[in-house]
Amino acid sequence: MVAQTVRRAAPFAAACMVLVGPFLIENRFLLKVFTFVGLNVLVVVGLAILFGYAGQVSLGHAAFVGIGAYTCAILTTRHDVEWILAFGAAGLAAALGGFLLALPSLRLKGHYLAMATLGFGELATLVFVEAEHVTGGVDGFAGIPFPSIGAFEFREPSALYWLVWGVVGVVLVLAANMTRLRPGRAMRALHGSELGAMASGVDVVGVKVRSFVMSSALAGLSGALYASVVGFISPSVFTVGASVTFLAMTVIGGTGSLAGPLAAAALLTLLQYVDALIPGVSRQTALFIQSYQADVYGLAIILVVILSPKGIAGLFRRVRDGVRP
């Protein structure tokens, strides 16, 4: 009874905390850090759907973030498209990319699918670098306007923070509903046993394609927001390294859960800025963590696999059910 109340109240409490963030945080830099947390959460929620629910691995998700970012950047600067339309177009463009990447997934499994998505990611980075007249190449793409809806421009860090977290909130609610009902069950079934899912009447092809499309669309939206918040993008942001980071957050967060990957995305993003968050921690420590980021994530994954194979979500479930780890 108490557990259930806590479970129902927790999302509201978290939402309220996020909502009042800008009133509590006076430091503009910190507010930006928390905005970045939201951007990463958006990508990781998509990956949680694809990997954590449907069981399909992607090592190329940064490519979709990039597709979204460049789409938004190009439309708003060169074609004077309304921001909100460019934002939507970014999601659509990434979704289209996700649809294309879903096609090999119908034939490939496990490691082979991972390799195919990795190749897709590398290819995307190559295109971002080489298609100079469109993307600006290695020098990047500058002068991307702030997000705006009608006459209102989101310039202030607090406004950007609310915009990003507003999108995250809407996406989380929709994703939570979707995963709880029929589509979510089909995805988990696919994850559990593809043969079993087929035999139960699940349209395995349809579920795979939809999962890829949804998760890449979310990455694309995150990319569009990133481009508009920062104002500058370059291929170095959308590398396979970033894809691995996103997947690491999802794995550490745990399968069959949205809250776990959300927590992992938040923790691992904040870890890089530990000096600004916790008084007394030196800048050196944060720089050290940043330069050894890949190793930190690798270590975290090893710890998760040894201590709680189902990630943060699994650990939480065990604590809730009163089973000792």
Added chain:
Amino acid sequence: MTMLKVGSITKRFGGLTAVDSVSFEVFEGTIKALIGPNGAGKSTLFNCLTGFDQPDSGTVEFKGRQIVGQKPLDTVRAGLARTFQNTRLFDEMTALENVMVGAHARQRAGFAAAALLLPSAVSEDRDAANEAARILRVIGIDEWATTPAADLPAGIRRLVEIARALATVPSLLLLDEPAAGLNVPETRELVQTLFRVRDDGTTVLLVEHDMGLVMEVSDEIVVMDRGAKIAEGPPRMIQKDPSVIAAYLGEEAVDE
């Protein structure tokens, strides 16, 4: 009435003819068993009937419609459900959730409807849960409803898989070695379930090694050996059939 009419199904793997022009019929409301020594081609034939494998030639007529060449999803929608020799449950999901997946093909709430919590999506979900709970109760395993499939004993796993297949509301239920790995009480439980399923109006075709079970539950038996059908008839007849005894005891090998 004929529920399933298998016509000259042949399936080759390279030079090996796994199923060699096998024909038989399954009548509505009966339990039919497919038996034979290891490697007789039973599971291959089974896969050809359910769309998990495609035969090289032959026909499969189900309720008067040709279904040969269809995908598993289509055969399920047509009313043909199956289980696997090695149970294919969704381990992270509870027994109830596993059975709820069986309702999938009959429901239509898409990703958008579910994300927006449309009333149709929510009520469909409740229906699936109620129906799954009812099936678990009928089979007598409702006490396991909230247990994750990974933690279920072997016998219960089999029954949950049968329950999941039943949730697709099949006209014909195909069971691939349902008694494999079960102990004696679990096998008794299975026999009861099979009778209950048949009495509820579902026709059953099973591949099985456990002769005791086969002789007890089947109305008719088809015997296969080395890809070909060697006998067909009621249990009493099959027990006395010389070619069946030869296939099982290897009399032919002694003669040569």
